[in-house]
Amino acid sequence: MLRDLYFSFRRFFRIWEYFLRNVRLGRKVYIEPRVFLSNTVIGDYSYIGHNSVIDKAEIGNYCSIAAFVQIGGMEHSHWWWSTSPRLSSFGIKNKTIIGHDVWIGSKVSLREGIRIGNGAVIGSNSVVLKDVEPYTIVAGVPAKVIRKRFDNEMIEALVKTEYYKSHPKEAKLKLDELDQKFRLKEN
Structure with a gap:
């Protein structure tokens, strides 16, 4: 009985929602629960894993983005007197471009404004600070080229x-x- 109550409670609190603001989705895009998308375009037949945050990005067709991925967002003005976006108007917010058929592993962070080439693979837990060439595998903190596919x-x-x-x-x-x-x- 306690077991049944536990699983009923778990099912009740599982939230199947996501947040979309100024988003354009292609055909048959699959978005898992608890995803935040803002100012983003997603191509056909791509999917986004749960608990991902994507801001100001353009994502190609057939992309596979795993859970807990962070793409884009604003960078703070570390070179100015204050890093607070409330005090500084220098916050950077450039579009991140992800090509077609890209696989991004779980818990990856992509810096805003970079380009990921078609067919690239980004290993789990990587922090990508620079552009990634097409059909290249990168991984690590910061991400480094492993090899061409x-x-x-x-x-x-x-x-x-x-x-x-x-x-x-x-x-x-x-x-x-x-x-x-x-x-x-x-x-």
Whole structure:
């Protein structure tokens, strides 16, 4: 009985809501509970994990953003007499650009105003302070390049397909064709 009461209580207090202010969502975007989105555009078929905060960002198609991610927001004027936004009018607030098919792991912080290239992967618990090149894996505090996901020939072929502009069925076919081409080449 106590167990049933506990789970009923837990279910009752699970909040399935999010906060959206000046947001434009693409087709079939999935947003988990307790997400704050402000001044943001999200492309088609992307998802945002729970407890994430995204301010002034442009996110491409097919992006996977895990839970507890912080993107953008205002930076305080540490070079001025006061860091308080109440006293200083120098707060910076630039748009953060995230390309298509980017995977951002949980508990990642992205500085405002940076660019994340298409196909990039950002490891969990990373703090990204600089732009990330397309199809690059970065991780750490501050985030550093681990390696490229593919060689240059594969990246060139992948970019030519522009699969991220397609419906999922068509995109999957393009990627399967690419997979066959490079699998055959390896054998």
